[in-house]
Amino acid sequence: MSSDEILVGYDGSADATVALEWALAEAGRSGRPVRLAYVFEWLTVAGWVGPGIAPGVWPDDTARREVEELVRRAAADAAAAHPGRTVHGEVFDGPPALVLQERSAEAGLLVLGSRGHGGFGGLLVGSTAVSVTAHAHCPVVVVRDSRPEPAGPVVVGFDGSESAKLALGFAVERAAQRACPLRVLRVSQPGRLSTDEAAATLADDRAATEEAVAPWRETFPELAVTVDVTAGSPAAELVEASRAAQLVVVGSRGRGGLRGMLLGSVSQQLIQHAHCPVAVARER
Known part of the structure; x- marks a missing residue:
């Protein structure tokens, strides 16, 4: 990971997609590469959920492959829609907030959506949002909604x-x-x-x-x-x-x-x- 990269917390949710679009626009202005980061948390109790995957007790390799395909496709679609911009995708393992905080040490900017699901369930609600933003090692942008950016200051x-x-x-x-x-x-x-x-x-x-x-x-x-x-x-x-x-x-x-x-x-x-x-x- 390059120290100039824009790191995007991505889980396939609508809010993560808004954050990705914001990051791509920022990359177009700054020339920085973009990296989508999905944090895959393997739970050992009932209630584990991945994107498009039914809840279960023990996730298997199929779930991991589906997540990797989600990220690969999202990165490829983003690169195709924004020619000239470098977009990568990567899947990490561990608690989402902690992993993003750690990965931010190698990024130039961390971009997060206002809410998530699956691996980012509840990530930006209440104290966890404050934790990620407080402990990151680089500037953080929280993108709150999907409205177009106004032509304001x-x-x-x-x-x-x-x-x-x-x-x-x-x-x-x-x-x-x-x-x-x-x-x-x-x-x-x-x-x-x-x-x-x-x-x-x-x-x-x-x-x-x-x-x-x-x-x-x-x-x-x-x-x-x-x-x-x-x-x-x-x-x-x-x-x-x-x-x-x-x-x-x-x-x-x-x-x-x-x-x-x-x-x-x-x-x-x-x-x-x-x-x-x-x-x-x-x-x-």
Whole structure:
């Protein structure tokens, strides 16, 4: 596996197919190869299910061959539908969340659908979604639904933290690849500050954000960048911004995160509630 590859969690479900389409579009812009990863979990209790396979107690080699054929066909169809793009498929064994976390160490980007079935049953529901995104070794994109991407901006949540600076760089690169605007959104929580103190806080936040954005404006002078600073709930404001966005980018943790947390509350809420794909940026 190449460290530049886009790794897609794939199980043949509708949501996995949406994630694959998103990854293929990203590959078309970046030139990266795509690898479909089906994680085959052999269970030793009743209730095991594979794609198109009846539940059973002991899976056999037939089930494994059917999974391999599913992945082979999906990779071949994707390559045929997108000439010039390199698409591979691979079947792994083990617990899906853990395997994807481990394989992400050798990928440049991990793309997941919002839900799955079979080998990914319940993968992106509740705490497991947070676990995969929190523990991955590369940036993760969660694709939530099948609607076409709007012609809106890439939106990035920024709070001045080191994690947010990584997210800003990731968002700039995606906006430049897409030739679309970039909206940098900083949401302050003034709390019990007086009106004057709150206004001063917002002014300081705007100045600090403009300073962080300035080098990127110089590097990508053709990129239309808007900086918005407001007061409110960061998660709520970013979820609302996602309605008109084609991608929302956040860091894995912000200033409000508790020490030792691997994924901040804003990132978690966006994964659950955003109206467009969500990227959680981190260093590989």
